[in-house]
Amino acid sequence: MPHDLQKRNGYMRALIQRVSSASVSVDGRVVGQIAKGLLVFIAVETHDNNQLIAKMASKIVDYRVFSDGSDKMNLSVKDISGELLVVSQFTLAANTHKGLRPSFSSAAEPRLARVLYLDCVEQLKATSLKVETGQFAADMQVALVNDGPVTFMLTV
Numbered sequence: 087m088p089h090d091l092q093k094r095n096g097y098m099r100a101l102i103q104r105v106s107s108a109s110v111s112v113d114g115r116v117v118g119q120i121a122k123g124l125l126v127f128i129a130v131e132t133h134d135n136n137q138l139i140a141k142m143a144s145k146i147v148d149y150r151v152f153s154d155g156s157d158k159m160n161l162s163v164k165d166i167s168g169e170l171l172v173v174s175q176f177t178l179a180a181n182t183h184k185g186l187r188p189s190f191s192s193a194a195e196p197r198l199a200r201v202l203y204l205d206c207v208e209q210l211k212a213t214s215l216k217v218e219t220g221q222f223a224a225d226m227q228v229a230l231v232n233d234g235p236v237t238f239m240l241t242v
Contacts, residue, residue: 129178
């Protein structure tokens with residue numbers, strides 16, 4: 087296995103996108119929407135645990151991706167009193183190294199994934215930021231205006 091994949095196996099991942107606005111719908115009904123802030127896609131894998139969830143939640147709110155007065159990425163979503171839209175996305179756990187079909191063998195089973203995803207949401211809500219969510223395990227349609235575009239894969 088290539089070194090980068092071996093290294094990755096010990097880390098939790100979340101994809102964040104700086105947005106002007108974002109929403110998630112299920113069956114044509116909006117279930118979560120935000121204005122300026124971060125759209126956060128979280129993948130829960132078999133090795134993830136409450137300690138990693140706590141680290142990830144902290145990193146999400148403190149990661150500096152918003153511009154300051156000098157147009158430098160020096161401000162976090164917390165600094166700008168932004169909003170968070172958190173969506174569970176198991177496909178981020180895909181191993182795409184071999185073949186033409188992704189493998190999801192590292193994705194956590196749904197019951198554990200739901201518990202850890204909801205724990206992360208609760209920790210983010212404890213920051214006093216507005217936090218909206220998608221619907222776990224649903225077929226969701228996500229709409230966003232990516233500001234920049236700015237997108238980062240966070241690991242802890």
